[in-house]
Amino acid sequence: MYNIIKFDTLPSTNKYLKEHYNQYDEFTVITTDNQTNGKGRMARVWNSTKDDLTFSILLKPNIDSSYISQIPLIMGAAVCRMISKYTKSEIKWPNDIMVNNKKIAGILVEGITSTKVDAIVVGVGINVNSTNFPEDLIIKATSLKNELNKTIDKEKLLNKIIKEFIILYIEFLNGNEKYIDICIENNYLKNKKVYVNNELIEVLDISLNGNLLIKDSSNNIKELYYGEVTLNKVYEE
Ligand code: BTN
Numbered sequence: 008m009y010n011i012i013k014f015d016t017l018p019s020t021n022k023y024l025k026e027h028y029n030q031y032d033e034f035t036v037i038t039t040d041n042q043t044n045g046k047g048r049m050a051r052v053w054n055s056t057k058d059d060l061t062f063s064i065l066l067k068p069n070i071d072s073s074y075i076s077q078i079p080l081i082m083g084a085a086v087c088r089m090i091s092k093y094t095k096s097e098i099k100w101p102n103d104i105m106v107n108n109k110k111i112a113g114i115l116v117e118g119i120t121s122t123k124v125d126a127i128v129v130g131v132g133i134n135v136n137s138t139n140f141p142e143d144l145i146i147k148a149t150s151l152k153n154e155l156n157k158t159i160d161k162e163k164l165l166n167k168i169i170k171e172f173i174i175l176y177i178e179f180l181n182g183n184e185k186y187i188d189i190c191i192e193n194n195y196l197k198n199k200k201v202y203v204n205n206e207l208i209e210v211l212d213i214s215l216n217g218n219l220l221i222k223d224s225s226n227n228i229k230e231l232y233y234g235e236v237t238l239n240k241v242y243e244e
Pocket of ligand 1 (some may be wrong): 018019020045047063102103112114
């Protein structure tokens with residue numbers, strides 16, 4: 008059903024799949040133990056070593072590009088579910104996974120579109136067995152090993168996540184939105200105050216169409232769409 012191809016080293020698994028998607032089937036997974044020029048959201052860098060799990064999966068769906076915004080939530084639901092088998096994790100809308108208030112995984116979805124969606128690359132980076140974080144990340148990031156004090160088999164974790172993702176993704180294509188329920192149940196931002204584009208807002212929920220339901224600074228209830236917002240910072244009282 009899926010095929011995992013491992014490279015010793017790659018600049019970026021997302022970039023590689025975007026450049027070579029024509030030569031691979033849907034559900035091809037590209038992984039590496041050494042990502043040297045990885046991309047995060049908002050032009051951040053995401054490099055990784057053999058201690059981390061770094062992969063991208065290729066999708067070739069027949070959908071309208073407006074549905075691409077659901078893909079990070081589907082992958083977020085799959086990653087959250089599988090990490091929660093080890094320790095409780097939550098989804099920080101739209102594409103981070105948190106454990107104990109620290110980021111453990113990030114998701115970067117990139118669409119290749121012409122008049123239609125030609126392909127979608129879903130990239131995931133998970134801190135699995137890394138324990139040494141740079142000074143500026145120590146309070147913001149964690150790994151499974153840091154949380155559990157034991158080494159995790161990352162190949163097993165990869166297979167579990169891919170299987171779960173494919174199930175949720177096929178359900179989504181068939182109109183079943185189970186991934187939304189998982190996002191709603193594990194919404195890290197629920198009832199938190201967050202700066203969005205420098206305005207302090209309160210997160211109420213995730214709506215059934217995958218948007219963030221919020222109360223703005225003038226007490227208006229609104230939905231925020233993926234891509235529209237940058238969550239600057241969770242407000243701590
Ligand atoms: C983020 O938190 O900003 C998203 C990070 C996404 C990183 C992954 S690692 C695998 C894939 N290849 C990349 O270059 N980026 C994604």
